[in-house]
Amino acid sequence: EVQLVESGGGLVQPGGSLRLSCAASGFTFSDHYMDWVRQAPGKGLEWVGRITNKPNTYTTQYAASVKGRFTMSRDDSKNSVYLQMNSLKTEDTAVYYCARDWKTSLDVWGQGTTVTVSS
Amino acid sequence: QSALTQPPSASGSPGQSVTISCTGTSSDVGGYNYVSWYQQHPGKAPRLMIYEVTKRPSGVPDRFSGSKSGNTASLTVSGLQAEDEADYYCSSYAGSNNFVFGTGTKVTVL
Numbered sequence: 412e413v414q415l416v417e418s419g420g421g422l423v424q425p426g427g428s429l430r431l432s433c434a435a436s437g438f439t440f441s442d443h444y445m446d447w448v449r450q451a452p453g454k455g456l457e458w459v460g461r462i463t464n465k466p467n468t469y470t471t472q473y474a475a476s477v478k479g480r481f482t483m484s485r486d487d488s489k490n491s492v493y494l495q496m497n498s499l500k501t502e503d504t505a506v507y508y509c510a511r512d513w514k515t516s517l518d519v520w521g522q523g524t525t526v527t528v529s530s
Numbered sequence: 531q532s533a534l535t536q537p538p539s540a541s542g543s544p545g546q547s548v549t550i551s552c553t554g555t556s557s558d559v560g561g562y563n564y565v566s567w568y569q570q571h572p573g574k575a576p577r578l579m580i581y582e583v584t585k586r587p588s589g590v591p592d593r594f595s596g597s598k599s600g601n602t603a604s605l606t607v608s609g610l611q612a613e614d615e616a617d618y619y620c621s622s623y624a625g626s627n628n629f630v631f632g633t634g635t636k637v638t639v640l
Contacts, residue, residue, distance in 0.1 A: 448631075
């Protein structure tokens with residue numbers, strides 16, 4: 412079964428850091444680009460960032476709202492992708508989804524992990 | 531990158547059709563044939579319904595169809611069913627590994 416499972420969410424104070432993980436199974440992880448998408452409470456989806464695969468030199472790209480604060484990485488040997496979030500703001504509070512990139516769309520999604528930034 | 535513009539809500543009776551628009555710019559929707567549509571039920575992860583403007587992934591009913599004209603893409607749900615009641619989001623590639631989502635549309639089956 413093709414599956415993505417996120418972990419690492421929780422409560423963090425403004426200015427703090429958190430690292431999210433996403434474990435993939437059921438497909439050849441190393442072939443795919445991977446993305447993170449977030450959804451603030453009661454709001455719409457917001458694309459966070461993308462990491463390409465090894466043939467494309469693991470290039471990353473981020474939304475303007477997180478650029479310089481968030482960093483994506485991946486470990487193909489562990490079938491995992493990560494999102495390091497620094498200098499967190501209250502507006503980063505959201506459910507964070509990882510998703511598999513396929514034909515420039517997101518065809519497999521995890522169940523999401525909740526990040527709450529509050530003092 | 532600004533969010534793509536969708537109507538906040540749309541509705542139809544069972545069996546009817548509903549069409550949702552998604553308006554962007556020549557830098558995203560109008561510039562690439564990489565528009566996708568996602569369905570999201572409350573408390574659930576999004577589900578891919580349409581990719582590359584018009585294509586349906588395996589398992590998506592053919593009641594769902596997509597199109598594009600200029601800077602505006604559309605999703606049509608024909609033969610509305612109760613289970614189609616959900617939020618729908620468009621998304622477009624915006625160049626240089628960037629993506630943008632739409633503002634979302636809540637579809638109600640009357």
